[in-house]
Amino acid sequence: MESELPARLATLGHPERLSVFRLLMRRYPDRVPAGELAGALGLRPSTLSSYLAALMQAGLVTQERAGTSRRYAIDMVTVRDTFDALLLDCCRGRPDVCSPVSLPSDRGPIPMPDRKYRVLFICTGNSARSIFAESLLRAEADDRFEVFSAGTRPRPAINPFALELLEAKGHETSGLRAKTLADVGGPDAPPFDFVFTVCDQAANEECPVWEGHPVTGHWGVPDPVKAEGTDAEKALAFQQAYGTLRNRIRAFAALPLDSLDRLSLQKAVDRIGHPDAQAPA
Template sequence: MEELFPSRLSTLGHPQRLAVFRLLMRRYPDRVPATELAMALGLKPNTLSTYVSALMQAGLVTQERAGTSLRYAIHMDAARETIDYLLNDCCRGRPEICAPLSNPNSVAAAPMDDRRYNVLFICTGNSARSIFAESILRKMAGDRFIAYSAGTNPRSALNPFALDVLKQKGHDLSVLRAKHVTAFQGADAPVFDFVFTVCDRAANEDCPPWPGQPISAHWGLTDPVKMEGSDAEKSLAFQQTYGALHNRMTGFTALPIASLDRISLQKAVDDVGQTKEEEDPA
């Protein structure tokens, strides 16, 4: 086992291989299609193949075939082993440096306090999916959560089909607007407890880390804005997206947040994001 770590570190020493690794870490536990990886990183397919082959040989990435598509995911046990290798080696020589990370009572391990939590939902346009998520959480559990949403490339206006669905469901539309994610990155911005991406494109982007060590997860959903067809077909796509987010929010708000350690909480919110998209509840 010991001889594996220099090979893994050497593999990650290449900037583009590291970029693939980091993107897959952001998308964990998703399996990401090779075409999506190549597009997100601006790589030619054969170049990406070379990089993921090296990561697979080092044991850091796994591959799965779905039909004609190859999908990749982080081998999380191997990633943890590699990080632990560095951490433990450091702590033997300079334990005072590692104390905040290695202490089981540290912020990274301790449960959250029982209070009102700040939650941010991010997608690209901030015109439908993240707006749905913000509105649903505010209405469902506004006494326990303060919900926000933003986009990495926000549209100038909210999608009219999304607004129609929210109006039908009795949500307050007056508080909604499309905003750039940088609006929540200044010194006076809220400190978030949870940050969720709800579209693959936003999750693939390399954003700076959020202060306060929020729990983050990817709850990717099909973009209803891209639905083609009649107005009735488009409306149905938005209803289904709303329903999927409503189901996930039901699972999220049911979590015993204050009693879970952060590792268990991270797994729980990851699991919520893996629930299948279903039709809108009645």
């Protein structure tokens, strides 16, 4: 490890390589196509390719082929080994020195049994997917959660297909509107316990560092607003997005939140969004 650590730190010392690394960390355990990475970061394909090659050579990123596409993901085992080596070398394993790096809730159940859990769902436009998630969790377990949704670049109004579907499913829609992150997370607002992104574009963006260190998850769903074709075909896309989110919300609401430690809870949240992913122990 001592021979590998300087190379890894030197690789991450390049600002744009670090940006690629940070985006893949935000999307973990997703495997992200090269084209999506280039578009999100505004990089030319050849430039991105050189950055990814350096990150792979350092062992920080892995590549997988899917047909003609190449997809990339963080090698979390290597990343954890790197962080461990830094802490052991710099802190000599002293918890009094290194404890700010770890969250207190890593070592026990989340201490919030006497209040509702605050949950935020984020997508880009806040006109369909995050609105679905907000409505579904509120309907599934309103007594346990305070639920909010917001958009990184919210649309002027909720999509009419989304509103029609929610009303058909019996959801209350009168108070729903498209909101910004500032609308739901101002300086005086209590911290969130959970923050979920439900679209890849929002997950790729630099979101705020949330107060209180909430558990975060990425439950990406294709954007039904972009569906083309007849009204029936568009309505089907909204039905599919709603159904995917309903399954995830039900799985989340069924978790024994007050008895899980933070690490177990994070793994459970990741499994809900990525049931086929194999997270490291």
